[in-house]
Amino acid sequence: MKNFDYVLAKDAAEAAKAAQGKNTLLKGAGTDLLDRMKEGVSRPDIVVNLLTCTDLRAPIREEGGRIIMGAATTLTEIAESPLLQKVAPGLAEAAGEAATPQLRNRGTLAGNICQRPRCWYFRNDTYACSKKGGETCYSIEGENKFHAIFENVSCNIVHPSNLAPILQALGATLHVVSAKDDKVTSSDIALKDFWVRPEEDISRENILGPGQVIREVSFATPAAGTGSAYVETREKASFDWALTSCAAVLRIEGGIIVDAHVVMSSVAPTPLSVDAVVAMLKGKAPSESLFKSAGAKATDGATPMRDNGYKVTLVAVAVKRALVSAAARAVGGAK
Amino acid sequence: MENLNSPLPSDPQDPANRRRARSQDGAKGGTPFKFGQAGDVKEVSVVVPPDEPPPWQYGDTHAVVGHRTPRLDAVAKVTGRAKYAYDINLPGMLWAAFVRCPHARAVVKSADYSAALKIPGVVAAKEYGSKEIRYALQHFGVVVAETHQACLEGVRAVKAEFEVLPHSARFDQAIADQAPRVHSERPNITGDGFRPESEAVVDAALKECDAVISGTATTEVQTHMCLEPHGVTARFEAPDRATIWASTQATFGVRGEAARVLKLPEANVTVLTHFMGGGFGSKFSLGVAGAAACALSKELGKPVKLMMERRAEHVQGGNRPSSVQEMTLGVKKDGTLAAYRVKKSGTGGIGGGAGASNPMIYKFGSVSEANFEVATNAGAAAAMRAPRHPQGSFAMETILNLAADAIGMDPLELRKRNDSSPIRSRQYVDGAKRFGWDKRQKSGSGKGVVKKGMGVASAIWYALGGRGAQVLCRIRKDGSVEIRNGAQDIGVGTKTILAMVAAEELGLPLARVTPFIGDTNDPIGPGSGGSTTAPTIMPAARTAAFMAGRSLRELVAKKWDCAAADLALASGKVIHLKDRGKSMKFEDACAMMPGDEITELGKRTGNYGAYESQTGGVHFAEVEVDTEDGTIAVTRYLAMQDAGTIINPMTSESQVNGAIVQGLSYALFEERIIDRQLGQQVNSDMDNYKLAGSKDMPHVEVILTDIVNGANNVGVAGLGEGPAVPIAAAIAGAVQNALGFPVWGLPMTPDRVLAAIAAKEKGR
Amino acid sequence: MDGKKIEGSDALSRRGFLKSAGVAAAATTLIHETRKSLESTIPSDATVMRGESELKFKLNGKEVTAKVAPSLTLLELLREKMDLTGTKQVCDRGACGACTVHLDGRTVNSCLLLAVDASGRNVTTVEGLAQGEQLHPVQQGFVEEDAMQCGFCTPGMVMSCAALLAKNPKPTRADCAEGISGNICRCGTYLNIFRAMDRASALMKAGK
Numbered sequence A: 001m002k003n004f005d006y007v008l009a010k011d012a013a014e015a016a017k018a019a020q021g022k023n024t025l026l027k028g029a030g031t032d033l034l035d036r037m038k039e040g041v042s043r044p045d046i047v048v049n050l051l052t053c054t055d056l057r058a059p060i061r062e063e064g065g066r067i068i069m070g071a072a073t074t075l076t077e078i079a080e081s082p083l084l085q086k087v088a089p090g091l092a093e094a095a096g097e098a099a100t101p102q103l104r105n106r107g108t109l110a111g112n113i114c115q116r117p118r119c120w121y122f123r124n125d126t127y128a129c130s131k132k133g134g135e136t137c138y139s140i141e142g143e144n145k146f147h148a149i150f151e152n153v154s155c156n157i158v159h160p161s162n163l164a165p166i167l168q169a170l171g172a173t174l175h176v177v178s179a180k181d182d183k184v185t186s187s188d189i190a191l192k193d194f195w196v197r198p199e200e201d202i203s204r205e206n207i208l209g210p211g212q213v214i215r216e217v218s219f220a221t222p223a224a225g226t227g228s229a230y231v232e233t234r235e236k237a238s239f240d241w242a243l244t245s246c247a248a249v250l251r252i253e254g255g256i257i258v259d260a261h262v263v264m265s266s267v268a269p270t271p272l273s274v275d276a277v278v279a280m281l282k283g284k285a286p287s288e289s290l291f292k293s294a295g296a297k298a299t300d301g302a303t304p305m306r307d308n309g310y311k312v313t314l315v316a317v318a319v320k321r322a323l324v325s326a327a328a329r330a331v332g333g334a335k
Numbered sequence B: 001m002e003n004l005n006s007p008l009p010s011d012p013q014d015p016a017n018r019r020r021a022r023s024q025d026g027a028k029g030g031t032p033f034k035f036g037q038a039g040d041v042k043e044v045s046v047v048v049p050p051d052e053p054p055p056w057q058y059g060d061t062h063a064v065v066g067h068r069t070p071r072l073d074a075v076a077k078v079t080g081r082a083k084y085a086y087d088i089n090l091p092g093m094l095w096a097a098f099v100r101c102p103h104a105r106a107v108v109k110s111a112d113y114s115a116a117l118k119i120p121g122v123v124a125a126k127e128y129g130s131k132e133i134r135y136a137l138q139h140f141g142v143v144v145a146e147t148h149q150a151c152l153e154g155v156r157a158v159k160a161e162f163e164v165l166p167h168s169a170r171f172d173q174a175i176a177d178q179a180p181r182v183h184s185e186r187p188n189i190t191g192d193g194f195r196p197e198s199e200a201v202v203d204a205a206l207k208e209c210d211a212v213i214s215g216t217a218t219t220e221v222q223t224h225m226c227l228e229p230h231g232v233t234a235r236f237e238a239p240d241r242a243t244i245w246a247s248t249q250a251t252f253g254v255r256g257e258a259a260r261v262l263k264l265p266e267a268n269v270t271v272l273t274h275f276m277g278g279g280f281g282s283k284f285s286l287g288v289a290g291a292a293a294c295a296l297s298k299e300l301g302k303p304v305k306l307m308m309e310r311r312a313e314h315v316q317g318g319n320r321p322s323s324v325q326e327m328t329l330g331v332k333k334d335g336t337l338a339a340y341r342v343k344k345s346g347t348g349g350i351g352g353g354a355g356a357s358n359p360m361i362y363k364f365g366s367v368s369e370a371n372f373e374v375a376t377n378a379g380a381a382a383a384m385r386a387p388r389h390p391q392g393s394f395a396m397e398t399i400l401n402l403a404a405d406a407i408g409m410d411p412l413e414l415r416k417r418n419d420s421s422p423i424r425s426r427q428y429v430d431g432a433k434r435f436g437w438d439k440r441q442k443s444g445s446g447k448g449v450v451k452k453g454m455g456v457a458s459a460i461w462y463a464l465g466g467r468g469a470q471v472l473c474r475i476r477k478d479g480s481v482e483i484r485n486g487a488q489d490i491g492v493g494t495k496t497i498l499a500m501v502a503a504e505e506l507g508l509p510l511a512r513v514t515p516f517i518g519d520t521n522d523p524i525g526p527g528s529g530g531s532t533t534a535p536t537i538m539p540a541a542r543t544a545a546f547m548a549g550r551s552l553r554e555l556v557a558k559k560w561d562c563a564a565a566d567l568a569l570a571s572g573k574v575i576h577l578k579d580r581g582k583s584m585k586f587e588d589a590c591a592m593m594p595g596d597e598i599t600e601l602g603k604r605t606g607n608y609g610a611y612e613s614q615t616g617g618v619h620f621a622e623v624e625v626d627t628e629d630g631t632i633a634v635t636r637y638l639a640m641q642d643a644g645t646i647i648n649p650m651t652s653e654s655q656v657n658g659a660i661v662q663g664l665s666y667a668l669f670e671e672r673i674i675d676r677q678l679g680q681q682v683n684s685d686m687d688n689y690k691l692a693g694s695k696d697m698p699h700v701e702v703i704l705t706d707i708v709n710g711a712n713n714v715g716v717a718g719l720g721e722g723p724a725v726p727i728a729a730a731i732a733g734a735v736q737n738a739l740g741f742p743v744w745g746l747p748m749t750p751d752r753v754l755a756a757i758a759a760k761e762k763g764r
Numbered sequence C: 001m002d003g004k005k006i007e008g009s010d011a012l013s014r015r016g017f018l019k020s021a022g023v024a025a026a027a028t029t030l031i032h033e034t035r036k037s038l039e040s041t042i043p044s045d046a047t048v049m050r051g052e053s054e055l056k057f058k059l060n061g062k063e064v065t066a067k068v069a070p071s072l073t074l075l076e077l078l079r080e081k082m083d084l085t086g087t088k089q090v091c092d093r094g095a096c097g098a099c100t101v102h103l104d105g106r107t108v109n110s111c112l113l114l115a116v117d118a119s120g121r122n123v124t125t126v127e128g129l130a131q132g133e134q135l136h137p138v139q140q141g142f143v144e145e146d147a148m149q150c151g152f153c154t155p156g157m158v159m160s161c162a163a164l165l166a167k168n169p170k171p172t173r174a175d176c177a178e179g180i181s182g183n184i185c186r187c188g189t190y191l192n193i194f195r196a197m198d199r200a201s202a203l204m205k206a207g208k
Ligand SMILES: Cc1cc2nc3c(=O)[nH]c(=O)nc-3n(C[C@@H](O)[C@@H](O)[C@H](O)COP(=O)(O)OP(=O)(O)OC[C@H]3O[C@@H](n4cnc5c(N)ncnc54)[C@H](O)[C@@H]3O)c2cc1C
Pocket: A025, A026, A027, A028, A029, A030, A031, A032, A033, A034, A035, A050, A071, A072, A075, A097, A098, A099, A100, A103, A106, A107, A108, A109, A110, A111, A112, A113, A114, A115, A116, A160, A161, A162, A163, A208, A212, A213, A214, A215, A240, A241, A242, B687, C093, C094, C095
């Protein structure tokens, strides 16, 4: 890892100001950033440490009908939060299944959402792939077992975050601090509007620009009768990246699904909300067969590549299982 | 009574054995000796070589040997005190790392090291190795620096230009028409086709069969993934000495290689391997990293550490070759395996050594084999626990299961009928009972999404050790005892059993014996390969302790005016066998020494005969296959495993557990994935190269079969290979039982499992 | 291959040399400096570390200081500057757990932790677990159940297990499996680790 100047920002505003410059990157715990720096894929001259920002460490709390989490909340804190386990078990579950205990003890919420893709061509500095400014997406001709089956046009990364799909299904909002020279402003960005597809800008995955820092993440406290779940399929039971995943949030009233949010991930460059599935769920009574057809429906329009056709089958399973689990929680009230 | 010394069925190829047998032709009688297993004990006579104690025999009880004993270096390992080659920090030490080429075939046109040299801390950056690149991540330069970080940054700063050539990095690329040649002098595919004579016999036999089954099994390349990478810390000590801390499984081999690199006599080079972080067959030589570190240390006059970085370790650290095995098996209703045809190919990268070995377990009527090796522009293969066998076992046991289904016979019964080993014959019966094999359902009969299945497969290995070790035993005047061999303990507990054998022989508690291992200034020992370390060293250890103890007995005999043979060493004492109650403390006997110490060198002589010249095992697996998401969970595993005399049941079980975990990992997860473009391994990390973890573990039971083998005065066999043979096969058998059809490719990842299910449904 | 854009860098070529490497080296003394940088937007009153600076933290119960550059990981500091080599380097990417240490009692991968981020914190490594020659119950359990082979993963495993036991004194096998799911053992010692944890748990209960 090459050396860099290290800014110990005291709050989001200072961090945002410091991060406007060239060759400057933000760092939460650094579990993703350091990995990239060691591979030589990211080589900042200046790194701004967000762990020293006290306002990013605000505890998980409920305020004014919203659940609010500091951006530097760790995955362990999310997984073990009694509040989240109660109101959004799908979020706690997604955090608890991410990475390893050691990484969860450090990895932050915002870092998780903003982590860069795990594509093995992107992560290898000897491949001048299009995401790194080269001319080729090596996954098109190359080894694409773990790559995208949807929206795989110019760059076939999949979004690796465990938290993004469930937060998106919960309708989360990012509270962002932005600096322009010495001026600092705040804004809210709906997570579903946060993503940048490769066709829009292949060099990044989200809309944050220089001088922008996520300070908090929040979502409306789920109403009574809501169940949430996150399910991933993977090769190993021990730590492994998801092959496909699905987050589901269902509200069931009087035995009828009145609200539904279904987000697939690990299948496309961004988390994918599947509206077609939502439409077919609303107004119906939950049942395994309904959820199975929802899973099948979710795969409409998939464009698998040479080695990843199996992911089409798998994501249908993930969708079905997430819906089954979310429905059980909605009805059962508890987990 | 049969005389075991001649002829020598265990190791007839060993000329040393034959010579010794002849030289003792004149000897009359011999020592009576019982060996075998419960229910099958044979009494024979052996001529015990001079200076050796008589062999331990069936029914003997031991005070130390055979008891569960925590390894003696356990505390060093759990406290972090254990120093591995990677951990050696020396004053003035430099770090070295290779500069590597990202292309699978290329010529290094130019390389500019000037930027690297400008990095503070970098002391050297230059060409090293060939400019002709034959696999991705091959090295062509080296950077040496005062710190690790400066070294790695130095590597990154080197600018090189390559003439990139077309490559055949993948198996599928190498076998394609017009594939670029890996070795200019020969085609990518080499080997022997079927012999027409055998083909004719097999064809004829197949016609007589009640069922003929065919199928093609594939296995992927597995990399060794030793946690401690290949490499050494080397210190040239001017003018003419050197010390090498090596991560190796062959200290003496490395000493020879290092001496040649350093141009020093072997006597002046010391290789130290006190602890070693995993080898599994891949660490027999000094290797490219070690050679570079030695040369650089001499050149720069400072100690140099060169341990391979993880990506390179995947590539240059060795691997188990892949395989494609096309099989046809003819079986008769009574279970006779009448004819077997198999065409095998596989790749061992640029190094060769591919292929699959059918473990020689079952009786096949006629066999016809074709073997091909496919060269690829990929890292060279290396021996890996039971080289070639897990591949062969997976294919052969899978087609056996299909044969059993085809004739409506229980697969265990089919195996029993075709296996003549007395060891396995018993293991089949005992294992089936223990495992609850009777609860196994008919293949494919399970309902529901998650289907359960059971599988069985058999183990074999062929080594009972041989000549090539000497052990020094020293008893000091203060009563302390040391036992020394210069070979390494690669994590299997060699150091501990060395002390156990000596303690047993000297009648001392284990704590009274201090073992030394992993230092080439001590007597020679073997490389740890082919399951030969324990069976090669331990008989010599016992002999050394016996000789030292004999000298001590002689001292006491003189004092008591009796024969040394009337005295025994037990319970920390010298005991008079004929005069009950007469005894002397071991340390009091030692105090009578005229000099300061008794030092004896025990030599490993050849093997006597043996109860069985091969070890056996039968393994059972139970799985749950999720037919929706294609995942497989191994829920239970039972290994019935023989390793002759078990010196330490505790570490032996650990070693079998380890084989099971690695085999499970091989069966379900591990696969080197090579990019068809640049030809690099894309998953050369530890998250996309998938190793079984704690949550993938079944409930495991290891039963070490009690066998007194008789091959030598200890009768221990190794456990490196045998138990590693059948694991993937047993698991695959269970999957086949669950699904009703096999998944023909390893690893059985969800994509392969789902494809197998889809293919079956399509066929319906 | 050239013409690639590397994130956070002006360097376009993949082996492009970085002007900043020289900068870092020139500034050997450590700065907790307050400055208005011309080329950056760092606020003038921000705390910036450049080059080596003095790091203070608690290591195995003792206050220690060390000179470190921001880019040095805690793992490198321990192994390469302090000769505390019990903590192992294996993947160097957070994927194997061999480098596990406790940071304020929680397990972390020291390969992905900047040493400077340990400032003022409490770090325990495998060397600091035993009380003199009295092994920690987890270590004792490992010894008695032979929960090791080559031993290279063992320090990391021990640290994960110790943290688990502190949180959950009577873990089930599933708890243990989860607790060490971030640690890879190539020799395959997981099964004995489960047993070792049972023993450690019993030892803890007995107050040993
Ligand atoms: C071996 C391994 C396995 C993993 N497995 C998983 C997994 O299964 N699932 C999963 O989801 N993740 C996984 N991860 C990714 C892991 O790094 C994240 O889960 C972690 O949460 C990232 O948090 P961090 O604080 O360390 O991020 P950092 O590395 O600090 O930052 C990551 C990115 O986010 C940006 N960033 C951080 N904080 C902010 C902020 N407040 N505002 C704006 N930008 C910000 C940084 O600039 C950087 O680009 C794994 C990582 C590793 C190394």
